[in-house]
Amino acid sequence: MQKVKVSNQCEEKSKSKVTFCSATTHILNVSKHGMRLLDTININYKDSIRKIELCEGDLTRLSNAESFDLLVISAFPNDYIPTPTSLIGSLYSRGLNVSLLSKVKEIDLRKIFSCWLSIKINPNDYSGIQFNRILCFEPLVKNLSPPELVGDIFQSLLPMTEQYKIRSIAMPILATGDAMFPIQKMLSVILESSINWLKLGLDLDTIKIVAYNEQQAKTAKLIFNDYKEKEQLKHTHKIKRDFKYDYFISYSHKNSDEAKILLDSLLKKSSSTKVFFDKNSLKAGHAWQQELFEALDDCKQIFTLLSPEYLDSKVCKEEYHIAYYRQRESDLNIMLPVYLYSANLPTYMKMIQYHDCREGATDKLFDLVNNHI
Template sequence: MHVFDTIEIQCNSKTKSIRLCTGDLSRVPNEWNTDFLLISAFPNDYSPTPSSVVGALNNRGISVRKLSKEKEEDLRAHFYCWYSKPVSDVITEAKDCPFKRLMCFENPITPGRNSTPVAEVGTMFRGLTTVSNMGSDLRVVSSLLKTGDSGHDKKVMLKAMVNSCAHWMVAGLPIETFSIVLFSKGDVEAAKKTYSVLIKHFGDLKSEINELVKKQTEADETGETFDFYLSYSGQDDKYAKQFSKVMKAQASSIRFFDERETLSEESSWQSKMYSNVKASKKVVHFLSPPYLKAAECVEQFNISYCLNNSIGSLLAPLFLDEGTALPNYMKSIQWFNCHKYDMNKMAQAVKQIYNALIAEAKIPRDKMTAESKTEGAAYVPNYDVFISYAHKNKDIMNSIREKLDPSLQVFLDSEELRHGFQWQQAIYESLERSTVIFAVLSDEYFDSAVCREEFHLATAAVLAADKVKYLIPLRSTDKLQVPSEYKRIPTFPLGKTDNDISRLCQTAHDLIRNPNDTPLGKSLFQGCLSQRKEQKLGKNLELSRTKFVESWIKANKSVKVFTEPKGQIVPKYKSIAVLASPASDDIAKAVKLLTAKICKNGSTEMTVSCQQDFQEHELSRIIDSSDVILVILDDKFFNDSQCLSFLNLGLLDCRLSPNKKRIAVVRKNSKSEVSKIYPLLIDNKFNMADLQWEKLDLGKSFGLSKGQINCLAAAILFTLSEKEQQVPLADGRIPVLKNPLE
């Protein structure tokens, strides 16, 4: 592969590159670390013709047709493209494949549809935006699209691709290097002659692109500014008008950009649309099925989505219709819930968006952006009160919230969860940092996997706390039947009048401010939870784990992992993702070696992916595609933001996919203090510090102690030998944090 020329673009503190190259796309150098290879094809036609990239790939044993049957996400309904699962996972024989995934564009042949080649390039970059949540420094390699069997003019397509790519890079699309490859068989001098016109054209584009980029970065400094840019389809016009009306009631001086901008078919980059979006403090997207069908709406979302990465706090999506099938990258943004086009919910969203706008106006945007970048998963303050409730019991929650002393710091998901952050991790960490936890118990509460997890975590937090914490479970009705596994914890009647609730709220205030002078503070949890000195969380977990370990060792004393050449088991799962901090890299590597020995027919039956072997942007895909998530918990894990972030992603997947995905934990040691409790409630069977594991003799150590290697081997054997069978709750999900008292 030879690089003819490079256009460098300064984007904030980073230098990004657009390269014109020559060579064979099927032989991209491995050192390029290519994340995506872009190709184009006719709809559902992956014939390996001699003049196409599809044909060249096929000659290397990489079948586009086979990859098309294993799509990671099919976006053809809205973006005319799809992208594959990792090539090495689909085509195992393609071990030296020079790119990680394939993205294929298939513009439909529709009667009466007049799409220009330039407009199709715009469509291509809309498709690329869908994978922008996979990392911050993507490396993309592309053919000169639509110039092979499609026959479009090469100069026109080159200019459109370079122009569009440069603008999207500045807008925030996280591409570090975009390489356009002109086909040749390796003779560079011959390629220079063949493509001399295109090479000169690329060189001429340098000054033009630099000038365009300069204008793009400076446009917002002199242009008109808006408070809100409204992005909506024509069919949702009345909802956009209602939003404006309600917002103007908050402040009549608010300025809107609410013209319905259309796409220019003559340009691959929508410069006017970009300028208007960037000139706005917030972009409100009215997400609905008609929205996704409108190319201009999707373009507006993509521009603001990319700008959100560099500017911060820009997006304010309203989710109007629960029938809207959002692409994955849109799902990653927390929206305001206005399901079923509910005007009352929209009014509530308006108030929240307006309050956010006022709060952010007090902080310079550049400072706010810097804080958001260093903040990671969002700063979690200490809370006085956390209210755990099922959303169907929102009225009860509101009654409690209204009567709590306004001086108390209260966590409510509807108020405290910030858009754009992981809601699950925020809930877990906020609950752990709360002094009083109200749990509003009801049939709906116990039917919810998330509510049960909050109750489990609250119980564990009380048991583990060095300082006094209180869990106050409130029965919403006298007839409530509390499930047997929760009957060890005393519950209290919510009461039937406002005065009853006021007394409860006063009690919470007294517990926080003067716990020793409060009758309830002295008597609360006279049952199991009052014995905190004798019944610490660690002792509870150790007791239940000891019973399991004794039973497992007794049943598996004869197991010899390394003396059985054919392996011990036929695994019930096909892939493992190992999450571990760098401090446990040796254990993660041992998982690979042990799995190959344990599984019949060796490693061909299993794929083991370790966190340390992949870049950050690849880990979401690894976790999503793995059947088992094996977590190695050590001291460093609890304070590693990346580890915790991907752990939460794995927990979310397991909760939503009962009995299809499994999460297991091996703890490296049990004596050290931990800064977060919830990882300890995922699984409580395997701890390398348990001396009982020394009794086994499973085989080689791989640099680990006898107890460590035995514990790890036992965890793999147990996890892979049989599928976990749990009965989902009424919401179709399973709690992934276990009850510490069971």
């Protein structure tokens, strides 16, 4: 170990007249450069193979050959202090100031998806930096923890991959540094989300998950290998599928009465109908997020009960986006949107034909079940 004085690095965004500068003396491990590939999970999607790579190394000391498009970092709300133990601190030591980047965000999706995207970065201006943008995972929701919100990262990327030409991303094992969440918990949810969204069609070629030292890498390899074996087993036994459920009902719990009416109508029409209804179907003590993901992927059709409460629910919106991606990548009519109560629907929700049951018109729910499905 030796002290290295990092030279001033400056980058300007002309419109805002904001200058990115930092000068600091930081202790760097100069003997260790770049990333070492530890293992890979291959995800088959249509005619292509997408990769989730587990690596060990320093995301701020990379060679040209190790470049990728987007670095995902995590931060406390509006807190970008470059502490010595954080990735934000390591970036600062290379001359890249996340606090200043946050003042000129390209797009701010924190209220919806807990993330913001930086403006474009010129890697040539920073030693060891080999990416073009930063996506900062910065949950603002007080009653939900980072493990419960990791899916937001991938949802925020859905509109970005094409618009900003993002094909490869890298991230540390998020929220395990200063936030001190357990590696086992965070890596598991990162892997689950990565695997599920790549299977659904998230347009990325590579996701790199990077452990920062040998001890973290040792723990990460065991977890990663478990997920790799599960995926290999699924691929080996993949045959023409029979869906576990006929329908999945996605709804806000504030609209439980209407959802129950829909459920009862479906079962009354045919007692053999298999419906995933979370109050009845989720097993106590299980990883509910993964169970929801699997159920959404293992049903023929998905009802989405649209309302203001639905739009306010992070879980509901994630369920909707999963259904949306399944339909986009399929020849089947998977989505069955039900417009339950008037709401300010995003344009992409309006574009899919819905069954109008405003304002909570139960007779129209009966009509939907009996005459339209």
